[in-house]
Amino acid sequence: MNDTRRTKTFIAAMMLAALTAAAYAGFVSHAPRGYLAAAVLVLAAATSRMKVKLPGINGNMSMNLPFLLTAVIALSAAEATVVAVISTAVQCWPRKGTKFDARQMAFNLSMMMLASSSASLVIRGNWLHVTESHLGTLQIVLATLTLFMGQTVPVAGIVAVSERKSAATVWWNVVHLSFPYYVISAGVTTMVQAVSSHLGWGLALAVLPVMYGIHRSYRLFFDHFPETFPAQTLVKAAGAGA
Numbered sequence: 639m640n641d642t643r644r645t646k647t648f649i650a651a652m653m654l655a656a657l658t659a660a661a662y663a664g665f666v667s668h669a670p671r672g673y674l675a676a677a678v679l680v681l682a683a684a685t686s687r688m689k690v691k692l693p694g695i696n697g698n699m700s701m702n703l704p705f706l707l708t709a710v711i712a713l714s715a716a717e718a719t720v721v722a723v724i725s726t727a728v729q730c731w732p733r734k735g736t737k738f739d740a741r742q743m744a745f746n747l748s749m750m751m752l753a754s755s756s757a758s759l760v761i762r763g764n765w766l767h768v769t770e771s772h773l774g775t776l777q778i779v780l781a782t783l784t785l786f787m788g789q790t791v792p793v794a795g796i797v798a799v800s801e802r803k804s805a806a807t808v809w810w811n812v813v814h815l816s817f818p819y820y821v822i823s824a825g826v827t828t829m830v831q832a833v834s835s836h837l838g839w840g841l842a843l844a845v846l847p848v849m850y851g852i853h854r855s856y857r858l859f860f861d862h863f864p865e866t867f868p869a870q871t872l873v874k875a876a877g878a879g880a
Contacts, residue, residue, distance in 0.1 A: 656748035659755035663715035686729035703823040715758035722754035753788025
């Protein structure tokens with residue numbers, strides 16, 4: 639990120655919005671689910687280091703999105719926010735020999751805190767007047783869309799501010815790279831929910847080989863076809879957005 643007042647102001651606004659949303663989500667949060675929350679946190683943190691470098695973009699996709707979606711849907715809003723924040727910190731923590739960037743970390747954490755809190759609030763809104771049989775599917779769709787917008791829009795915004803690029807153009811480039819992964823993750827989350835409701839959450843571990851397979855497929859595809867994507871330099875952000 640360029641060291642400009644505009645960039646710092648944008649990050650400060652993101653942090654304020656994230657803290658406000660997280661505080662409200664925690665206030666209206668339902669009862670915690672301790673053991674399940676701990677299990678989802680471990681899985682989300684473990685898969686957060688399973689990353690794919692996006693071609694033409696200074697960023698990556700992490701394979702923890704199904705577990706972030708699971709946290710939003712199955713846990714309280716406060717727990718889902720904690721899972722998102724801790725797994726993002728694990729994902730973005732620099733490897734040995736690389737420099738820690740406090741502003742980058744602040745942006746990533748606030749982005750994921752805001753996205754997760756917003757998703758939890760959206761799917762638990764009183765406006766969802768649907769039958770129980772359709773509620774689960776609708777919640778997954780809404781949670782996926784909210785996390786998608788909550789990650790990709792701030793990335794486009796910070797690039798537009800710091801690099802003076804078109805926010806719409808940047809966002810569209812990010813969408814081309816990441817939207818298929820969100821669709822896949824929504825499908826995987828649906829399977830996790832179905833398995834857990836009938837056979838218990840322990841069998842949700844079966845999703846780990848699936849995410850590893852997706853991780854390998856993306857890496858092979860991007861390694862062999864880098865010329866397919868626009869050479870756009872973006873901010874290094876967490877999650878599946880960029």
